[in-house]
Structure formats: C-alpha cells, structure tokens
Amino acid sequence: MIRPKLSLRRPLAVLGAALIGLTGAVAVAAPASAHHTTISATAGCDRLTGERVITWKVVNSEVNKGATLHKVIAEPNTPVTVAMEGGKTVPLEGWVIPEGSSVEATQRVPGNTASAKLTVHGRWFKEGQKTEKNTNDGSINLAADSSCTPAPKCIDADKAKYSHTFDGPKGTATVKLDGDLPLCGEGKQWFTLVSYFAPRPQFATPQYVYGTPDSDFISGTQTEIKLNVEIPDCHTQVDLIWGDVEQVIDPLVEGGKRYDNKKLGSPGAPGNRSSGPQGWYNGGDKSCTTPASTxxxxxxxxxxxxxxxxxxxxxxxxxxxxxxxxxxSKKVSVAAGKADTSIVVPAADAGKIEVLVDGEVIENGTYSWQRPEDCPLPAVTTKADCKNFALTVTNPKGGLPVKATFTYGDKTETRTVAADSSETVTFKAGKAETALVALPDLDLELQAAYAPEENCGGGGAGGEEPGLPVTGAAAGGIAAGAIALLIAGAVLFVIARRRRVTFTA
Structure with a gap:
C-alpha cells in the first residue's frame, strides 16, 4: 500500500504521561542486500499506566527509491503505530518511507516486558526496474531497566504526610495533605484543636477543656481543613492533636494521660508526620479564678x-x-464557688492585714482595723466633796483598752483602762470649777464640773473663808444642784467630741 509523502518533522501526539528511563540497548539486523531498512529503538515508562513505551525508528537505505513496509511483525504482538497531525494514528504496516528518509512508530508493551523485537518486510519499486524485497529486524533489551509500574493514583491514609499552621493565642490552625494525590478509598484522617483552662501560664495541672473542641478530617477531595476554638480570657493551654474528639483528654491531671507525640509537630509518630510549628501553646496573663476578700x-x-x-x-x-x-499568718484553701469566714485576726496581731494568693496581694486585699460606729463609748463619772474631786472612767465590756488623761487645775494624770473595768483619779479640791478627761484613742475630750455634795461654807472651789456660810443666789443654786445630784445619785457630765461643755451646780 502506498502512503503519501509526509513530513517526518511533525510532532508526536502527546502520550499523556512522562516518559522516563530512556534505553538505547538496540540490536540491528545486518542488511541482506543493498536494499534494506535499519531498525533501532528507545524505550520509556508511562507512569500513569505502567506500560513500556517503545519508539521504533525505521530508516530507508535507498536515496532514490521509496520503501513500502509490506508487512510488520512485532514481538510482543501489540500495535505499532505512527502518529499523524491532529492526534490521529495509523499502523506502521503499509507505511511508505520516502527515499533517503525514515519513520518513527510507537509500541506499548507491558511494564514487565524483558525484550521487544520488530521485523519489517520491505519492498522497493521504481518504474522500469525490478522490485526489490528484503526483511530486516531490530530488537531492544528492556531487562536492563527496572519494571515499569503505574504511578499511584492515591495515597493510603497510614502513609500520608501533612503540613500545618498553628496560632495558639488566637486558637486557629490549618492542616493540609502534602502532594497531589488524595487519600485512597474511604480513608480519613481526623485532626482536633482543643483549648483548656489552666492554673498557670506555663504547663501545670489540673486543666479543664474550655468550650467545644474543633475537629475535622481530610478525605477524598477534601485535602485541607481549618480549625478554630475559643480561648478563655485567662491562663490557657491550646493543643493541635492527631485524631478526633475521642482523643481529647479532659481533665489533664497530675500523673494522668498526656498527648505526647500526638501533638502535631512532635518529634515522634504520629505527630511528626505533619511538618510545621509545634502544635501546642501555654499562656494567658490572667488567673482563671477571681479570689476576693472582705x-x-x-x-x-x-x-x-x-x-x-x-x-x-x-x-x-x-x-x-x-x-x-x-x-x-494563716493559710486556707477555699473550694471553687465557696467562701470561708473562719479567719479572725486578733487585735494584738492585726495592724495592717494582707490577703495573698500565690505570694501576691490580691485586689482590695489590704485592710487596717477601723472602730465600728456602734461600739459603746467609755463613761465618765465624778464624785466631789469639799476636800476631793474624784473622776472615774469606765470602759465597757467587749472593747479595746483606752488611754485616759485626767486634768484638774494644774494637775494631770494618765491611766489605761482595760475593757470591762474602771480607773479612778482623785484630785485635791481646789479653785478650778471644771476637770478635763481626754480619750485620745477615741479622739474625745470630756469636761466635768466640780460640784461637791455638801455645802462647803468656808473653802472649796468658791474660795471663801473657811466656816463662812454660802449665801445669796449662788448659795441657793448650789443647794438646789446638790439636792438634784443626791436624787439622781450621780454627777451630771457631758461627753463632747473636741469641745468642752461645763455644767455647774
């Protein structure tokens, strides 16, 4: 069969796969006559199909006669075709090789083929001349190369590699399947992002899961996932782990289970099957509790x-x-959501009081004793006669000791009055009509009038001559006052803060 002359420089059709491992191990049959074909071959591997792809080159020995490939025999017996423009192919058998030219044809054979052979029966014809015939062959040794196996179309989940990103303070992460191949079949790989309450900004236990862990898987066409969790506004730990939510540990306790190499970015398996930063974070600048004191x-x-x-x-x-x-100093542990009211700091040990947690004073945790407004005040009573003026301070039960300063005329004495007791100071009666009792601890001054219980006719505060009766309006007033005091059984006194009020009989 005669073929039209075609340019041998046309491009081969795209095979759809990379050809690798080209081989030039070719045996060429010696020509039996002047008219012959020379056959050589190279081979590659189609990684998509696992087939050997042999390219046969057949050269026409004659420069003034075309060679018709009358019969082509291939071993193994698979098609040998020539690529045409536009992607069409035709059989090598029947092809006409122009004078002094050649043709290339492609043959696909199984990937484990050890050798291949091509036999060509050629005919050369020119008008007015005898038709020449010749049979030539060529072969190629494929055993020198490793077997051609198909490239995988997917990857098993237990062999897959990943890469990840991780932002602990923001609670975000991504995980991506490496390479261009999806996981095979129904294979899935889960990953989970989880955040915790933590007692410290460094690793410490116990820890409790905060919110809901975010978990997703890579499978089929889903080759990348994004994970996001809420972060507590206090000390926290965030972990990116290998596996689903069933792998989450809650709580993390002293001596309990740990994630170990399940954290992505760990040095061991399975965490080291994903490349990226360490998938764990400890931080937060606030305590997850709010201790308070009153x-x-x-x-x-x-x-x-x-x-x-x-x-x-x-x-x-x-x-x-x-x-x-x-x-x-006293330490006490208060359970979550509870209160403790058992601590009483005695007066002798108080001074400035501080409440501390972890060695630091808590907010509003400093206090100094302040006298309650409803505490009863000390009482001051007097007793006077013509010779003496006695002043008594009585401190009620349940209070603090108080300092009392007694002043009459130019005389001053100081006493400390214990709770539920009294202190009395007696002055010799003189010309002064009043006495002052100061209670500096309470910021009080008390003024009492000297009012003897009897008529001191010639002496006492009036300064009269001894034995002379007191007469006139003053005498009447004193007498009336004495009667009133006898009836009441006490001396009238006035308590006034930072002011003095004088009562006279």
Missing amino acids: FASACDGSVAVSLTNDGKISKYAVEFEVKGENGF
Whole structure:
C-alpha cells in the first residue's frame, strides 16, 4: 500500500504521561542486500499506566527509491503505530518511507516486558526496474531497566504526610495533605484543636477543656481543613492533636494521660508526620479564678476576714494566705464557688492585714482595723466633796483598752483602762470649777464640773473663808444642784467630741 509523502518533522501526539528511563540497548539486523531498512529503538515508562513505551525508528537505505513496509511483525504482538497531525494514528504496516528518509512508530508493551523485537518486510519499486524485497529486524533489551509500574493514583491514609499552621493565642490552625494525590478509598484522617483552662501560664495541672473542641478530617477531595476554638480570657493551654474528639483528654491531671507525640509537630509518630510549628501553646496573663476578700472590724480590735472563690469556672480551689502586720499568718484553701469566714485576726496581731494568693496581694486585699460606729463609748463619772474631786472612767465590756488623761487645775494624770473595768483619779479640791478627761484613742475630750455634795461654807472651789456660810443666789443654786445630784445619785457630765461643755451646780 502506498502512503503519501509526509513530513517526518511533525510532532508526536502527546502520550499523556512522562516518559522516563530512556534505553538505547538496540540490536540491528545486518542488511541482506543493498536494499534494506535499519531498525533501532528507545524505550520509556508511562507512569500513569505502567506500560513500556517503545519508539521504533525505521530508516530507508535507498536515496532514490521509496520503501513500502509490506508487512510488520512485532514481538510482543501489540500495535505499532505512527502518529499523524491532529492526534490521529495509523499502523506502521503499509507505511511508505520516502527515499533517503525514515519513520518513527510507537509500541506499548507491558511494564514487565524483558525484550521487544520488530521485523519489517520491505519492498522497493521504481518504474522500469525490478522490485526489490528484503526483511530486516531490530530488537531492544528492556531487562536492563527496572519494571515499569503505574504511578499511584492515591495515597493510603497510614502513609500520608501533612503540613500545618498553628496560632495558639488566637486558637486557629490549618492542616493540609502534602502532594497531589488524595487519600485512597474511604480513608480519613481526623485532626482536633482543643483549648483548656489552666492554673498557670506555663504547663501545670489540673486543666479543664474550655468550650467545644474543633475537629475535622481530610478525605477524598477534601485535602485541607481549618480549625478554630475559643480561648478563655485567662491562663490557657491550646493543643493541635492527631485524631478526633475521642482523643481529647479532659481533665489533664497530675500523673494522668498526656498527648505526647500526638501533638502535631512532635518529634515522634504520629505527630511528626505533619511538618510545621509545634502544635501546642501555654499562656494567658490572667488567673482563671477571681479570689476576693472582705473585712469586718470588731469593737475589741479584732478583724474577721471573709474569703470567696467566685471564679469564672467552678473547678479550681484557691489557696489563700492571711497575714497580720504583727506576726499573724494563716493559710486556707477555699473550694471553687465557696467562701470561708473562719479567719479572725486578733487585735494584738492585726495592724495592717494582707490577703495573698500565690505570694501576691490580691485586689482590695489590704485592710487596717477601723472602730465600728456602734461600739459603746467609755463613761465618765465624778464624785466631789469639799476636800476631793474624784473622776472615774469606765470602759465597757467587749472593747479595746483606752488611754485616759485626767486634768484638774494644774494637775494631770494618765491611766489605761482595760475593757470591762474602771480607773479612778482623785484630785485635791481646789479653785478650778471644771476637770478635763481626754480619750485620745477615741479622739474625745470630756469636761466635768466640780460640784461637791455638801455645802462647803468656808473653802472649796468658791474660795471663801473657811466656816463662812454660802449665801445669796449662788448659795441657793448650789443647794438646789446638790439636792438634784443626791436624787439622781450621780454627777451630771457631758461627753463632747473636741469641745468642752461645763455644767455647774
């Protein structure tokens, strides 16, 4: 069969796969006559199909006669075709090789083929001349190359590699399947992002899951996932782990289970099957509890301290320490959501009081004793006769000792009056008509009038001559006052803060 002359420079049709491992191991049959064909071959591997792809080159020995390939025999017996323009192919058998030219044809054979052979029966014809015939062959050794196996179309889940990003403070992560191949079949690989409440900004236990972990899988056409979790507004830990939510540990406790190499970016399997930053974070600048304290002063100088653990979660206990300036110290653990009102700082040990957690004073955790407004005040009473003027301070039960300063005329004496007791100072009666009792601890001054119970005719505060009767309006007033005091059984006194009020009989 005669073929029209075609340019041999036309491009081969695209095979749709990369050809690798070209081989030039070719045997060429010696020509049996002047008219012959020379056959050589090269081979490659189609990684998509796993086939060997042999390119046969057949050269016409004659420069003034075309060679018709009357019969072509291939071993293995698979088609040998020539690529045409536009992607069409035709059989090599029947092809006419122009004078002094050649043709290339392609043959596909199984990937484990050890050798291939091509036999060509050629005929050369020119008008007025005898038709020449010749049979030539060529072969190629494929055993020198490794077998050609198809490139995988997918990757098994247990062999897949991944890459990831991780932002612990923001609670975000991504995981992506490496390479261009999807996971095979129904294979899935889960990944989970989880955040925790934590007692410290460094790793510490116990930890409790915050919110809902975010979990997703890579499978089929889904080759990349994005994960996002809420972060507590306090100390936290965030972990990107290999597996679904069933792998989440809640809580993380001392001596309990750990994620270990399940965290992506770990040095061991399976975490090291994903490349990227370490998939774990510890941080946060606030405590996940809100310890608080309140104080109540008592009249006796003591302070009752109430401690509460009303935190953002009801899981952590808080270790409080209450310190008094004068050496008092007590520690107490308050369970989550609870309060403790058992601590009383005695007056002797109080001074400035501090409440500490983890060695630091908590907010509003400093206090000093303040006298309650409803505490009873000390009482001042007097007793006077013509020779003496006695002043008594009585301190009620349940209060603090008070300092009392007694002043009459140019005489001053100081006493400390214990709670539930009295102190009396007696002055020799003189010309002064009033006495002053100061209570500096209470910021009070009390003024009492000297009013003897009898008529001191010749002496006493009036300064009269001894034995002379007191007459006139003054005498009447004194007498009336004496009668009133006898009836009442006490001397009238006035308590006034920073002011003096004088009563005279």
